[in-house]
Amino acid sequence: MNVSVSSHDLARLGRDLQRAGRKDLKKEALMRMRRAVQPIVPEIQRAVRGTPGGTSDLRSAQARAARPRRLRDATARGVQAKASLTGKYAGVRLRVDPRHFPDGEKHLSKYLEGTLPRWRSPSWGHDPWKTQRAHPYFFVTIRPHIPAVQAEVAKVIKEAMDELGGGG
Template sequence: MRTGRDLKRISRELRAMDDKEIKKRFRKELRTAAAPMVPAVRAAIRQIPSKRGYSADGLRARMAAATKLEVRTVGKDAGVRLRVDGRKMPDKQKALQSYMEGLKRWRHPVFGSDVWVQQKPHPYFFRTVDPMGARTRVKVIKVIDQVAKDIS
């Protein structure tokens, strides 16, 4: 039980069984396995350097608030996903997390002039998640294996 296909197969079998308690436990245990990543990413966002100090209503606070964990056990997107959700950001800031990570080139006009500058990215997501990924993957695999045993 090591791939996303296995998760999809288990979710299919859970739907066929129609056992609400096992489904509920499965989602809860998957969420528990990946949950430590959320505060780590939020902390990394808050530590992004800025000329201004951290503010509870600033850009970094909005990005931290938009960080969420999604657990899906149905459909073709079955899996565990950690994301900084651009849909939770204000208008004209929906791609900020991609710019900050360096996935997109970040250019903007200097306030009060027609001069454009390129902003340096400050990667925060992958450098935080990558070291935690192996441990989380092992936990998720254990959850999948346990539920597979319970189904059998």
């Protein structure tokens, strides 16, 4: 089964619901779209926490106090499910919120995933810098779920349009 849902379809649905004054239907559609991806959130969190690495036990007490949260924990806490029927990015999406990271470290989750090319960090007491390897966790986790999510979102669009056309 090949299902394709574009952001234009969702934006059109959002506009149609707005024109019809159907806030209840819009709220229901957004809730169902978020519910379609919500079970993937704990899977991503487990995947990121399961990536190799972590030196918290090897760091000094001063280093732990300076940056108490570990990269993988901050990344896992930042996983969010969002849904929108308006704007340029109408759709349902999963993301890692960079607000869970301190200033200067907002892109660490992208380095960990491997979407940014080079990841260097200071090496305490050894060579001044070391290059770290990426450990993909995000896209490999969501890829198997994409067809089911697309099918559910297409179903949401169809049912909302049917209700608008039938009784709206």
